[in-house]
Amino acid sequence: xxxxxxxxxxxxxxxxxxxxxxxxxxxxxxxxxxxxxxxxxxxxxxxxxxxxxxxxxxxxxxxxxxxxxxxxxxxxxxxxxxxxxxxxxxxxxxxxxxxxxxxxxxxxxxxxxxxxxxxxxxxxxxxxxxxxxxxxxxxxxxxxxxxxxxxxxxxxxxxxxxxxxxxxxxxxxxxxxxxxxxxxxxxxxxx
Numbered sequence: 001x002x003x004x005x006x007x008x009x010x011x012x013x014x015x016x017x018x019x020x021x022x023x024x025x026x027x028x029x030x031x032x033x034x035x036x037x038x039x040x041x042x043x044x045x046x047x048x049x050x051x052x053x054x055x056x057x058x059x060x061x062x063x064x065x066x067x068x069x070x071x072x073x074x075x076x077x078x079x080x081x082x083x084x085x086x087x088x089x090x091x092x093x094x095x096x097x098x099x100x101x102x103x104x105x106x107x108x109x110x111x112x113x114x115x116x117x118x119x120x121x122x123x124x125x126x127x128x129x130x131x132x133x134x135x136x137x138x139x140x141x142x143x144x145x146x147x148x149x150x151x152x153x154x155x156x157x158x159x160x161x162x163x164x165x166x167x168x169x170x171x172x173x174x175x176x177x178x179x180x181x182x183x184x185x186x187x188x189x190x191x
Contacts, residue, residue: 072164135179
């Protein structure tokens with residue numbers, strides 16, 4: 001009887017883990033959405049494409065793929081949405097610190113429930129673009145980050161193991177910016 005109970009407990013935990021981290025078919029996501037302007041696809045598919053492309057950068061260099069964190073994703077999407085709604089990324093303002101919060105990447109992650117009782121390390125990448133007739137794509141965001149030493153360091157940081165991605169349609173500054181989109185990556189480690 002004890003063996004049956006142990007087996008059921010293990011199966012129950014495995015089921016919970018699967019439900020929390022649904023698999024993403026990265027080959028399909030990249031082929032359908034990596035090179036499509038974010039303004040023309042769902043934010044969910046744009047976020048998945050960024051996740052997949054980011055993991056390609058890591059695994060091609062021998063690093064483990066990031067695990068998708070819904071809590072870091074909540075923080076990232078919230079930050080992207082706030083940037084579009086509040087439009088504070090102007091006049092040298094730090095795009096990582098919301099002046100109406102004020103919030104930082106670490107405080108947003110904690111507020112989203114990331115690592116509630118442990119010690120966390122949180123890094124963040126932000127990118128935005130616009131254009132006519134098209135706008136920025138998930139690949140454009142990842143390519144830009146990889147071309148910037150600080151952003152590249154976040155993507156390839158060996159101690160960070162989880163990621164959340166947020167995409168919002170619109171510009172983080174006032175004015176007419178056709179097909180604009182904001183991309184945010186939050187990277188974390190919880191101990």
